[in-house]
Amino acid sequence: MATRKETPSTPTAPMASTSPGATLDSPVKQIQIEGLVVLKMIKHYQEEGQGSEVVQGVLLGLVVEDRLEITNCFPFPQHTEDDADFDEVQYQMEMMRSLRHVNIDHLHVGWYQSTYYGSFVSRALLDSQFSYQHAIEESVVLIYDPIKTAQGSLSLKAYRLTPKLMEICKEKDFSAEGLKKALIGFEHMFEEVPIVIENSHLINVLMWELEEKCTVADKHELLNLSSSNHLEKSLQLLMDRVDDMSQDIVKYNTYSRNLSKQQQQKHQYIQRRQQENAQRQTRGETPLPEEDVSKMFKPPQPPPRMDTLLIAGQINNYCQNVKEFTSQNLGKLFMAEALQGHNS
């Protein structure tokens, strides 16, 4: 029953030209992850999440100056129908209590989620991240993209809500005026925090040993030339989102048309009233009472702008991913050409 959640995400902060760490005005400027967390996330998705289901889990760690250090994590079970009485909070509490016994950091600092082709910008993610960030100032959401990782390089991104978006979520004011006031565009919703992977020396020794002992040959997926499958799926998702977007636009257009029609009707009514009153005065009759115009013409409900924002953010994300993918493939094609050139 795990629906593919869509969340709005705008990975780049507005000042993306300068180095990301220096210009974020949030309490967390950098994320430091231990290798263990990375491995655990990979394993969790590999074993428990297949296809387009998302897997989620909790991140544990601590805050050091302006860095957020993530030292451990534990997964959340999937929601299944027969587990209706499963208490998430209880599971979490028990897990954290147990981990505390073995001296693992038990401070909740965020959560992670896997994504399917980059489609994580959704209302659910926004709500979850908002509640996390509201409770714990420095929390982040780590998005792990397993399909991109399988293509050759680990794809892990950390996001936080921008302060502007936090304000809006607090006020729960999602109308067009509210968003206009805060000047939020789909690019200003999320900010990406740079990630650094750090390992203790003992783990480094372990890495050396593993490299020595392990005889798995490198597979070089990164240099794989086939691209059509991935491109097809990405474009399919993009098309779906664009369809949603166009529906949304149509809704907004009808709304604004209705609004302007109503305004016209209001004006006409007022004018007619005034004319009539003027006529009556000339004839010497009492003028008709001024009726409350606003009650007669109830303004139509403005459609919520939040969904549009989410969809726009998601489309933006898809486009970024597609562009990254195509640029990589272009590079690979030119390499293949060079290889062929030498041999022909």
Next chain:
Amino acid sequence: MHLIVNHMYYSLLLCVFSYSVASVCNANSNAAGDMSVYGPVVKIHPVVLASIGDSYERRNEGASRVIGTLLGTIDKHSVEVTNCFSVPHNESEDEVAVDMEFAKNMYELHKRVSPSEVIVGWYATGFEITEHSVLIHEYYSREATNPIHLTMDTALQSGKMNIRAYLSAQMGVLGKTVGVMFTPLSVKYKYYDTERIGIDLLERTRDAPNTTNGLTSDLCQVGGAAGRVQDMLATVLTYIEDVLSGKQTADNSVGRYLMDLVNKVPKITAEDFETMLNSNINDLLMVTYLSNLTQAQIALNEKIVVL
């Protein structure tokens, strides 16, 4: 169909390539000898070892080693260890106390997430197997049939992290003193594809002086991969030159790999290759154009709405 041809040939090419490089590197060195063993093969995932190392670093004051439970799946001939958690315990000269409640609890919690994992054994850090280990092993025999005992020398006593697995066997004279002997098992490492890519990244972080590294993106990755292939090419070339100049004796199997390698580059006429290349590039450029267009469209849409 051109794309499929491309894809097959080039990935085969790279496979054979790395294989030949590996054999070149091993041409003179012997593989580490395994002890001949009976019993199941133990396949360990790297996440387990990282977990053990981490719990060793977080041990309580005064504890010289940590123990914990191993979770995984059992096969006919092998045991695959995919997860683990540490269990608090107290060890002194003459007694050992293990928090069994805790172990049971943790196992239940873990079972919620991955219902297919069962207890397959336990681990301990340290070099030797002590008498206390026997007791703990007995406890675990009650939880799982034929538990595996894994040791990892985190104190690096012998300069290496000896990762060994054992199975217990009864020995002694029937009716009289019966003891337990731990027979070693062969240990292999199993990686999922994505795990291997994660490990590659972690390996790269350890080479940096201050043990931190950021995640690269985009073309840097392709450049990095190309650099690695170039290094491999250099190794192969030095080997060939050594053989040609007589410094090394030629190995026939390596030679065969090399011949496979050279033959794998597909022989396509220049025009056909041009057409293939151009059509691929056109596809990619079109997609880039479309995505740029879409992004411009949504940005415009937003500006108009806000007006």
